[in-house]
Amino acid sequence: MLTVILYHVIFVIVVYTDTGPPYNAFPQKLNFYYFSLYVIPSTTCFFIVLLSTIFLVVKVRRNQRWRKGTSTQTAKTNDKEDKLVRTIIAISTIFIICSFPTVSIFITQIIHKQFRYRDPYLGTLLLLMFNIGGVFQAISSSVNIFFYYRMSSRFKKVFASLFACRRSGIQGTKPSD
Template identity: 40%
Template sequence: MITRRRIVLVIMLMTMYQAVFAVLIYVQTGPPYHSKSKKRIIYLLCSLTAPSFICFFIVVVATSFLVINLKQTMKNRSKISSSTSDKGMSKERKVVRPVIFICAIFIVCFFPNVSKLLATIVYPKFTLLDPYLGWLSNIFYTITPVFQSISSSTNIFVYYHMSTKFKETFRAAFCKEDVKS
């Protein structure tokens, strides 16, 4: 299902999608660029908000299916197999656990961003300048990049902690020990 050709095609489509809206924002709306015309708001919504929502919900749905499928597979295997296949189920758990953990980190860390975007769509005055909700908006705008940074930087530690093979490869590549003569 996932081939090199399809990945290249998807990356090219995403790049073209963003380029089209970047051009539309500056060409069609025209100066002044700080104005809040309807077209500009729609273009920003399509170029920034829509991809964030799509990625977030794809990860949520895929993780849910992964967990449900894993539980069903393990239940079916335990019914059919004997006690000797516990090693196979243990191996399967070791493979899936980091993936689920990283997806959970992504979901938790990107939830403030998705909440902020939803709040802005539902209540367009949800900005820093709003006299009533400006403080809440300020909190969201402050913590969102922090949570996104945490999500981006924790993957290597999760894999290092949960995967023996990754740990060995990482140590071989970056932790070269001095050779005694």
């Protein structure tokens, strides 16, 4: 997380110190900064999550089959591993689906050079697609807590204890007359 934040901070500082106002005077530099600030981190994270999810699921499934064949594993352990795999797949799938519109825009911009904001015809379409992508990414960030609550008993306990303390603290205080 710190690496991503540092990466973004450095590029924002470089953009504002290097180009200066008017910002549209250097379109080639701005294209490079745009690519470096948005395209590289977004598509890198997208493909890291995609590939690591596939790798993790394949490894966990392979280990489950191996353990079933070599030892007497309890049904409880199998259920825990299945729940873990389902949670990872659910959260990663939501991230992948919700990030796909934005990543596809970036890839389209690399392939189709006219797909830019300055284009009089495709610029409006690009803005619309980025807004839709932003909504999808907000949805992705918003629904994770529900999946963690549904799938993780430990998360559920901590969540309940945290808000139970807050509720009891609120209920325990009475307004003064």
